[in-house]
Amino acid sequence: MDEQILLKHLHKHFSYTCFRTGQLEIIQSVLEKQDTLAILPTGTGKSICYQLPALIQKGTTIIVSPLISLMLDQVKELKAKQIKNVVAITSFMNHHERKEVFSNISSYKMIFISPELLQHSFVIQKLTGLPISLFVIDEAHCISQWGHAFRPDYLRLEQVIQALQNPPILALSATAPPNVQEDIESALKRNHMKRFIYPMDRPNIGLFIKKLQVESEKNEALLQITSQYDVPTLIYFSSRKQAEEIATFLAETLTNRRIAFYHGEMEQSDRITVQQQFMNNQMDIICCTSAFGMGINKSNIRLVIHYHFPGQLESYIQEFGRAGRDGKQSISVVLHMPSDDILPRYFVEQELPSKEVIAEVVHYLQTSELQFLQKEIVDVLRETWTINEVQWRFLLYQLEIHGMIRGNRIIQMKDVHHVSDSIIQFQSNRLHEQHKNIEMSQKWLEEEGCLRDKLYSNYQDTYTEVNNLCCSNCHQGLADWNLEGVYKRNTASQSWKKNLQQLLKIEG
Amino acid sequence: MFTTIILTCSKQLKDERTDQAIYHILQGKKSIQTIQDIYLYQLDHYYKILPTLDQNLYKRTIQELVDHQLMETSQSYANSYTISHKGIETLQNRTLPPLLSYVNGKKYSMYTNTFEKRLFLFIQVLSNKQSQHNSYVPIVDQYDIMNDIKQLFRKFQKNSHSLANELYDELTTILETIENQYADLFISRLSGFQHYGKSIQQIAREIKQTEVDTLLIIQSITHYILKQIEQNKQQFPLLDALKMQDHLLQITVSANKTKTLVEQGIPLEQISSMRNLKMNTIYDHIVEIALHDDSFALHNFIDDETMTTILRTAHALDTYQLKELKEALGKDYSYFQIRLALARGGAVSG
Numbered sequence: 001m002d003e004q005i006l007l008k009h010l011h012k013h014f015s016y017t018c019f020r021t022g023q024l025e026i027i028q029s030v031l032e033k034q035d036t037l038a039i040l041p042t043g044t045g046k047s048i049c050y051q052l053p054a055l056i057q058k059g060t061t062i063i064v065s066p067l068i069s070l071m072l073d074q075v076k077e078l079k080a081k082q083i084k085n086v087v088a089i090t091s092f093m094n095h096h097e098r099k100e101v102f103s104n105i106s107s108y109k110m111i112f113i114s115p116e117l118l119q120h121s122f123v124i125q126k127l128t129g130l131p132i133s134l135f136v137i138d139e140a141h142c143i144s145q146w147g148h149a150f151r152p153d154y155l156r157l158e159q160v161i162q163a164l165q166n167p168p169i170l171a172l173s174a175t176a177p178p179n180v181q182e183d184i185e186s187a188l189k190r191n192h193m194k195r196f197i198y199p200m201d202r203p204n205i206g207l208f209i210k211k212l213q214v215e216s217e218k219n220e221a222l223l224q225i226t227s228q229y230d231v232p233t234l235i236y237f238s239s240r241k242q243a244e245e246i247a248t249f250l251a252e253t254l255t256n257r258r259i260a261f262y263h264g265e266m267e268q269s270d271r272i273t274v275q276q277q278f279m280n281n282q283m284d285i286i287c288c289t290s291a292f293g294m295g296i297n298k299s300n301i302r303l304v305i306h307y308h309f310p311g312q313l314e315s316y317i318q319e320f321g322r323a324g325r326d327g328k329q330s331i332s333v334v335l336h337m338p339s340d341d342i343l344p345r346y347f348v349e350q351e352l353p354s355k356e357v358i359a360e361v362v363h364y365l366q367t368s369e370l371q372f373l374q375k376e377i378v379d380v381l382r383e384t385w386t387i388n389e390v391q392w393r394f395l396l397y398q399l400e401i402h403g404m405i406r407g408n409r410i411i412q413m414k415d416v417h418h419v420s421d422s423i424i425q426f427q428s429n430r431l432h433e434q435h436k437n438i439e440m441s442q443k444w445l446e447e448e449g450c451l452r453d454k455l456y457s458n459y460q461d462t463y464t465e466v467n468n469l470c471c472s473n474c475h476q477g478l479a480d481w482n483l484e485g486v487y488k489r490n491t492a493s494q495s496w497k498k499n500l501q502q503l504l505k506i507e508g
Numbered sequence: 509m510f511t512t513i514i515l516t517c518s519k520q521l522k523d524e525r526t527d528q529a530i531y532h533i534l535q536g537k538k539s540i541q542t543i544q545d546i547y548l549y550q551l552d553h554y555y556k557i558l559p560t561l562d563q564n565l566y567k568r569t570i571q572e573l574v575d576h577q578l579m580e581t582s583q584s585y586a587n588s589y590t591i592s593h594k595g596i597e598t599l600q601n602r603t604l605p606p607l608l609s610y611v612n613g614k615k616y617s618m619y620t621n622t623f624e625k626r627l628f629l630f631i632q633v634l635s636n637k638q639s640q641h642n643s644y645v646p647i648v649d650q651y652d653i654m655n656d657i658k659q660l661f662r663k664f665q666k667n668s669h670s671l672a673n674e675l676y677d678e679l680t681t682i683l684e685t686i687e688n689q690y691a692d693l694f695i696s697r698l699s700g701f702q703h704y705g706k707s708i709q710q711i712a713r714e715i716k717q718t719e720v721d722t723l724l725i726i727q728s729i730t731h732y733i734l735k736q737i738e739q740n741k742q743q744f745p746l747l748d749a750l751k752m753q754d755h756l757l758q759i760t761v762s763a764n765k766t767k768t769l770v771e772q773g774i775p776l777e778q779i780s781s782m783r784n785l786k787m788n789t790i791y792d793h794i795v796e797i798a799l800h801d802d803s804f805a806l807h808n809f810i811d812d813e814t815m816t817t818i819l820r821t822a823h824a825l826d827t828y829q830l831k832e833l834k835e836a837l838g839k840d841y842s843y844f845q846i847r848l849a850l851a852r853g854g855a856v857s858g
Contacts, residue, residue, distance in 0.1 A: 076646075082642070276704040504634060504638060504672040505639060
């Protein structure tokens with residue numbers, strides 16, 4: 001479709017007057033019904049790439065997304081833009097809501113759905129009746145076993161797409177190095193996807209590593225940086241508890257600043273509150289885990305601090321990339337000490353069942369004479385061997401691809417040892433890969449050359465060179481940052497009546 | 509506040525129930541036993557005042573009270589604690605903030621949550637309308653609540669300016685009669701145009717209280733507001749409209765259908781055959797409705813005298829076991845009547 005016409009559509013639906021990098025090319029490819037693989041850095045408007053085609057084309061667009069909160073955010077944002085015929089089908093819907101959605105299923109232009117729900121034949125049956133114009137796989141790196149957020153259910157999407165009569169595919173990701181891109185194509189059995197790969201370096205963000213020896217120094221450094229720069233700030237933690245503790249610590253010390261914490265264990269309403277307050281500049285500093293950020297569209301975040309470094313560079317790139325979306329100078333600061341790899345290593349071990357558990361579960365299922373894997377049995381299994389949710393999903397998927405479980409039937413195998421050996425092999429490869437990622441991160445943190453150069457050379461051939469505020473190896477010290485404060489804070493307290501009047505926009 | 513309430517409950521229960529009964533009362537368990545207990549021990553105002561109370565937090569708090577010797581091992585139950593002598597003494601010197609006296613769980617807990625959600629959403633919508641802004645994320649995303657608010661706007665048929673003024677007058681009339689700090693707190697929870705209200709955690713931190721005590725304060729404020737509305741509906745037409753009962757949300761869809769039919773005066777036998785459901789299922793529905801909805805009239809199913817006899821017997825035998833009661837009462841009393849009496853009765857039994 002012609003650029004001018006597309007621009008008109010863009011303006012009509014989203015009130016934007018121009019496309020951002022990559023959007024036009026990707027949208028045109030999608031509209032030409034080509035299978036498309038697009039790698040666009042965070043915050044560059046990935047969602048427009050399917051939302052606009054969804055609104056222009058006849059039929060329904062299905063969007064698979066890994067996080068329920070992400071889907072709900074998208075739907076809310078669309079509805080806020082007066083695009084109402086969109087829905088997120090989630091496992092949290094009650095029977096009644098779901099029934100209502102499915103009875104009106106053809107009225108939706110966009111259906112957001114989790115990969116888990118797409119495994120239900122009932123859901124597939126409801127969707128097959130629809131004219132599907134586009135099948136979108138958001139966060140497509142989840143499909144790759146080597147990606148940092150591997151999701152077994154993503155691997156099953158290929159069958160789903162087949163069952164839906166092979167609509168055109170758009171696979172989107174912010175971080176997918178070449179080996180992951182290969183994985184995406186092969187898992188989807190599409191050899192000729194049109195690829196649009198955009199560089200993910202962010203020249204307006206300076207990369208600073210502050211090297212420290214002990215945890216208490218982190219708190220001091222944190223306090224020093226945050227008190228010096230009064231700007232919208234995100235501080236990332238790997239531990240929920242510490243995010244809460246440091247938020248309290250900062251709030252007690254920086255009394256003029258509005259500080260909150262955010263993590264996945266909070267009530268949804270509390271999470272929305274914090275998110276929205278941050279968006280509306282009612283919050284200055286958020287101490288958060290990786291649960292924060294996906295789908296957040298705040299353009300004036302100036303400072304992203306990593307109190308803990310994530311288990312892989314891709315996550316780091318995504319997280320600090322939430323700074324400076326408006327293009328203005330922003331800073332990423334990593335507080336680093338040598339023992340920092342303990343946490344990510346622990347989390348990696350938590351993600352996979354141990355070799356012993358794998359062998360014992362396989363053995364048990366083969367000798368127990370059980371015919372079906374009912375929920376009660378799963379509960380007992382998980383309790384007996386203390387298998388957490390993530391580990392169980394891994395195990396179940398492995399059992400399925402090895403043919404030991406079909407639907408919920410347990411299939412008797414001739415060579416049980418082969419099955420457990422093969423799963424254990426896979427487990428140890430994956431573990432090895434994850435530890436390698438952690439080592440890569442550690443290596444980068446200890447790097448002496450240009451941090452920007454070393455960070456991006458894994459992913460792309462070139463990057464925009466930065467003269468001013470490149471990184472802490474190219475520039476000494478933190479003192480020469482000049483970060484623009486962006487809003488006036490109104491902390492003067494006034495009477496509740498005044499507040500209520502303001503809220504309701506009436507004269508006192 | 510929380511510990512004072514636990515101690516008060518424990519004192520009233522006189523070690524005749526396990527400490528778990530207190531949790532059930534505060535959290536608002538919908539069982540015949542709990543409903544009976546609140547009347548029997550005059551704890552009905554504390555019923556369901558902490559619907560989100562976490563079992564672990566409760567257990568921890570009990571342990572702390574034990575550590576401070578305010579509670580001690582129960583004489584009657586294994587693994588249970590009851591108020592100690594020191595606890596009773598301490599309780600005499602403790603007072604709850606006057607505001608807490610407005611808390612009335614049995615009466616208002618069925619309105620509280622939904623009333624707050626409706627009011628908060630109503631204000632957010634109104635505030636955005638006033639700013640001619642219609643692109644925002646609603647603070648409540650429950651379909652039924654959003655639908656209620658849509659219908660309310662349709663029903664009032666007024667422009668947002670006069671609605672805003674009327675709501676302001678109604679709210680200030682009530683809030684002016686409580687302490688300033690509480691009015692402040694209530695208003696700080698509201699969201700509107702480019703403004704998001706504070707969460708419980710945030711308020712707790714600000715007023716330097718625990719979250720559970722903050723929840724208690726918030727419940728009291730809302731119960732106070734509900735009481736004012738109830739006492740003077742004409743003065744608060746907007747707030748009264750927002751205070752629709754939400755028990756319908758709590759009973760099952762099927763029981764609700766039965767309720768609608770009962771309210772149209774259709775006999776239970778006929779409902780049973782109309783809906784192609786067993787008589788026992790219909791009985792279950794009636795008991796479920798009776799448990800949830802105090803205003804649901806029972807006189808068609810059970811007369812006062814029968815009810816009183818059943819409750820007296822239950823009290824005398826100190827049992828809620830249906831089988832035991834049925835044996836004691838004999839064939840003139842049906843299981844259905846016994847269940848109904850237990851579901852509703854309470855207060856008469858003392």
